[in-house]
Amino acid sequence: MKSQVFFLDLRGIAEGGIFEGLSKLIDNIPLNNIIEEGDLVALKIHFGEKGNRAHIKPPYLRPIVDRVREAGGKPFLTDTNTLYVGSRKESVTHIRTAIENGFDYSSVGVPVIIADGLKGQSYEMVSIDKKWYKEVDVASDIHAADVLIGVTHFKCHELTGFGGAIKNLGMGCASVKGKLNQHSNVSPFVLETSCVGCMRCIGWCPSEGAIVKTAEGKVAINPKRCIGCGECILSCRLGAIKIKWDADVSSMQEKMAEHVCGALKGKEGKSAFITFITDVSPACDCYPFNDAPIVRDIGILVSGDPVAIDQAAADLVNGEEGKRGGKLIDNFAPGEDKFRGVYPDIDWSVQLRYAEDIGLGSREYDLILVG
DSSP: OOEEEEEEETTSOOTTHHHHHHHHHHTTSOHHHHOOTTOEEEEEOOOOOTTOOOSOOGGGGHHHHHHHHHTTOEEEEEEOOOSSSSTTSSHHHHHHHHHHTTOSHHHHOSOEEETTOTTSOOEEEEEOOOSSOSEEEEEHHHHHOSEEEEEEEOEEETTTEEEOHHHHHHTTTSOHHHHHHHHTTOOEEEOTTTOOOOOHHHHHOSSTTSEEEOTTSSEEEOTTTOOOOOHHHHHOTTOOEEEOHHHHHHHHHHHHHHHHHHHHTTOTTSEEEEEEEOSOOSSOTTSSOOOOOSSOOOEEEEESOHHHHHHHHHHHHHTSOOOSSSSOOSOOSTTSOHHHHHOTTOOTHHHHHHHHHTTSOOSOEEEEEEO
């Protein structure tokens, strides 16, 4: 059965501009059925690393917040702490980063709550009984919320091809322990012929002793210390750090989808998904920088189905003419795979196929234009 995905095309914005268009788009979410009076509503978002500017623009959240309040809900913005070392490693600097990136009360009108506690150790174990996990950990405050709305910036991703609603909930609603479990099979290695010994990757690595300097003045990865976070991949400007893509990344995508089951457990009929296909950057918002987008700003989607909304977003991106001069190195023509044009070795469809197989949603959808 096809799912409905509603689409606001940024080329066809009405006279009221993007905010009026976004309000009309959100009206297609049956919030009065999803939200009961007094419900605590988690708006799961990625605040962006300090220095990153590709994340969702904070003012765009205001119409979402207003609609949630009109339905009787008590909204809050939330995310979880990161596995890697950065400005979102623990809650104090994470909240400060969110505010510095514009997610403050004056612009958005809601508080920011980091869902897995001060150091990423606050979580609940949730039974899911799937292939990889019988139970998964979900950040405590996301699990405790009455309603979960995934607000996602759709972009490329160096481990999953793209990061959409599935990644926002699967990786983004897990505690540090859950993130580590999902990355546990990722095994980077160094091409010695390409390494010049700049040691940049050592500074990015969150696990002490995982990347070491060799006698030849290059680097090597100690698999016993490596936690599989993948942060070293983009830190290497010469592409000397690689991954066994087929085996490692496919299982990681499946584990990520299973964590979505945990995030949505107990919220059947009380969740929704909003995806911004804007600033489609070639890497995750977890980096303190962002390269030029690979396609134009396309639009915004809403749906009750996380699989359908990701499939629709991927199809819309691939339907565009790719931008030249950036990280997109191939597949520029409309209809060609843009994500493979950035990361040719990653089969991003694994997350969609598996998510559909385990009952998270449908890859078949009707795209309904709102305007």
